[in-house]
Amino acid sequence: MITQAEAATDRISSFVGRELALTPERRRSIARISLGCAVMAAITMTFKVPLPAYAAYLVFIASQEDAASTLKTSLGGVVAATIAVAISLLFYIFDAGEPALRFPLLVFSTFAGAFFTRTSSLGPIAFLSGYILVLTQTLADEIPFTDPLTHQLLWLWVVVAAPIAVTATMHLLFGESPVALSQQRAANLFERLARHVEDPSSEPANGLRDELIALSQLKNKALRWNKRLRVFAQEDEALIALLLEILAISSHLSGDGPDTRRNACAAIRAAGRAFVRRRHMRVDFKHPSSLDRVKPSTQATGRSLQWAVRELLDCARGGAAVAAPVAPAPTGTHRFLVPDAFLNRGHARFAIKVMLAVLGSYATYTLLDWPGIRTAVTTCFFVSLSTFGESVHKFTLRASGALIGGLMAGLCIVFVIPLLTDIGQLCLLIAAVSAFAAWISTGNQAISYAGMQLAFAFFLGVLQDYGPNTDLTVLRDRIVGILVGNMWVTLVFASLWPVSAAQQARALRAAALKKICAMLRIAHRRSYQDIFMVQQDLSRADTMQARATFEWRSVGQNDGQEPSSYAAERIAAHALILLRVRDEESHGAATIEADAQLALQIDALLDSSQAPPRMSGPPERTSSLLHQARAQLEEDFGHVTRSR
Known part of the structure; x- marks a missing residue:
């Protein structure tokens, strides 16, 4: 008899196995990220670009699953950096020689960045602009003279633009087309759904549902990438909806299940083959089962599954009449802000909480005269999310990733870096650790941020200067800064207008x-x-x-209804x-x-x-x-x- 502890261990091992499974697509992503980080390390070391750790880490941020998303993120990053640098130059006119003005400008920058992240159509650009603007304003505390301060600010634009250019180039050369990626995933999901219908224990139904919903988003990117695919737009929408319906119905199939499941599996696989043929793909299905003569089920669940599978097969063959979607009512010009931007208090409250966490972190390292923990401000931007549980979940990933990455950086500083003799060997070290971090970061949202934070902490420790580093003090300070920022975010979001x-x-x-x-x-x-x-x-x-489950205190009331x-x-x-x-x-x-x-x-x-x-x-x-x-x-x- 399996004990409760053994069952929990099996669930954890199964979860880790699914999250860290190395698919061909994931291997290619890992290779692109590790190569991009190594290239950026070589560039920053050769040309002595400031902030080499940030330049290498931006490769992780800019890299997306497909070329279209990467190019969009890259363009947004360059625009955000340009806006932030331009505004920072304007702010320096007022606060470079007057520290008293710096604090209200920090308040304004943080609030505006967090508010427009949630309310504007340019959310990611507003987020990056606000973050870079706050980061540049804190530089004035460390560099009191305007000439070197201005030069450092202009170099910061290069620190953002260079890794973005490298990442975009690598994705254009070796990246995944959203068209090919969406079609490969769709063909794979047909087969996996067939296996799940045949054997529900093969993999969790919720995981398949999440991947089908993510496929819909990837399909939209493919339509924008290749306009000729719009002829399949309505058909693809119908196929995804039917696959979701079949998944939901099959989860409650009983009674005459075996025969119904077997015939449904054959029909789903046949629909997958028809989908592949209509899009001229070369995908090998391992189970090319033939359809049996289907006996109508006498149960409502089984019969509805048969009807849904039949419609799926007709739709995949192009024979079903797919109704055109209802066109939305015209809304006039494109809105910059969401309709409830100034009516929903949640937007302003979120911005205030982010602002207070950033100011708390800024005050901590300023009053302690400990500039080495300035990473606390960066942490507040990247950890703050809408709900308390999300923020604590990200705090857990960030803290664990920072500790693991910091430990790896410390071991490398003590035992590996003293043995390196040139930039090429350093690049090999960066590529190896980046590949390990990318292995984790290319998973889903449950664990991916831990991999990104592992890479960031490692880069902060190893890429401190333009030569071999043997000082563990900088690494210690930056890890402490990450923990301080997490502490402020947790305290503010748990105590002020908590959202469960x-x-x-x-x-x-x-x-x-x-x-x-x-x-x-x-x-x-x-x-x-x-x-x-x-x-x-x-x-x-x-x-x-x-x-x-990450909320360590009760937030809000649950009436249980x-x-x-x-x-x-x-x-x-x-x-x-x-x-x-x-x-x-x-x-x-x-x-x-x-x-x-x-x-x-x-x-x-x-x-x-x-x-x-x-x-x-x-x-x-x-x-x-x-x-x-x-x-x-x-x-x-x-x-x-x-x-x-």
Whole structure:
């Protein structure tokens, strides 16, 4: 019998195995990042560019999964650096010789950067501009004379632009096309979904759902990269929505499961092969199963899965009539700010919290006269996130990465660097450690930031100057600065207007169920976009729920009325089954009215002040499948009600 400790160990090992699996795509990303860091180390050492550690670390920041995202990030980084340097030169006119003015300018720069990060259409540019602007203003404390200060500021633009140029060039030469990458991932997900339907224990359903949602974002990049692919835009949207629906339905398949699963697997693989042929890809499927003669299932779940798989196969072959998406209402000119920029207090509160954390870190190293821990200010910018749980999660990754990277840098300073004789050997060392850090940073958000922080801490320790470094004091100070910044972010975000990740998770689950209510009330067939939006909200809710485990104190009140994560996903899956049966069997207005009563029950689950409706009997001439689907949904409502 497996003990609880053994089960936990198996879950952890399985999680680590999935996160650190070396796919061909991941190997290529690791190679690009490690080579880019080595090239930047050679450039900064040869031409004596200031801040070599930051230049090498920017390769990690600029590198994205595909060439299109990398070029977009690179262009935004250069624009942000140019804006920040120009504004800094203007600020130096006022505060270079007057330290009393520096503090209010720091307040303004930090608040504006954090506020426009959340509210403007140029969020990443606003973030980088605010960070660089604050960093340049703190340089005036260390360099009191204007001429060297101005030269250092102009060099800072080079420190940003050079690694961005190197990274963009490497991605143009060796990077992944978003078109090829999206098609390869889609073909792979067809096969993995087929294996999951056949054997649900092969991999977690939530992981597949997250990858399908991420595939939708990558597909949009591919459409912008190659305009000719727009002919497949609606078809791709339908395929992703159908794959998400099949994943949700198959998670609750029982009864006549084996035969239904086997035939569904064959159809999914056939759909994958059709997808590959229509896009002229060369992908080898290991299981080219042929379709068996499908016997209609007598269970609502099995029958809805058969219908969904059949539609998937027709859509992949190009034979399904995919409805055109409803065009959004014209909104006039493109808005620079989100509509609630000045109405939602959360935006200003977030900016104030980031500002207070930055000012606390600045005051700490200034009052202690310890300029070596200036990395505390950098930490505040990169750790601050919307919810308390997210910030603590990132703090955990940053602190662990900093300690591991600092330890590796210390060992290299003591035992390796004294043996190096030229820049080439230093570049090999940088490339090796960068490859290890990139192995972690190319994972998903659960662990990726630890790899980036490991690289940053290592670069700060090893790339201190333009020659071999044997001083551990700088490394110690920079690691302490990282911990000080994390301390300020944790204290501020936990005590001032705390936002709970668990609250966000509950809000997202409620939003998903409200969309289900709207789908139950409409008379026409539910759209692919509706299915995708429901699954996206549930995916984000799971992410926030995972971040909530890092909240070491209770933030906000939980009245316990909202359905749990499992209950919400079960209700959503059974609602999709009901909608699939209703659409395929073309039931009339009486069925729509009965489903509207189910929607009222969901409303009552979300709002405890609302009394559950009195349910009328099933409409006349209700099919057996529809009756089963409705009974499953009502049973879910009963479970949630009894669990309160």
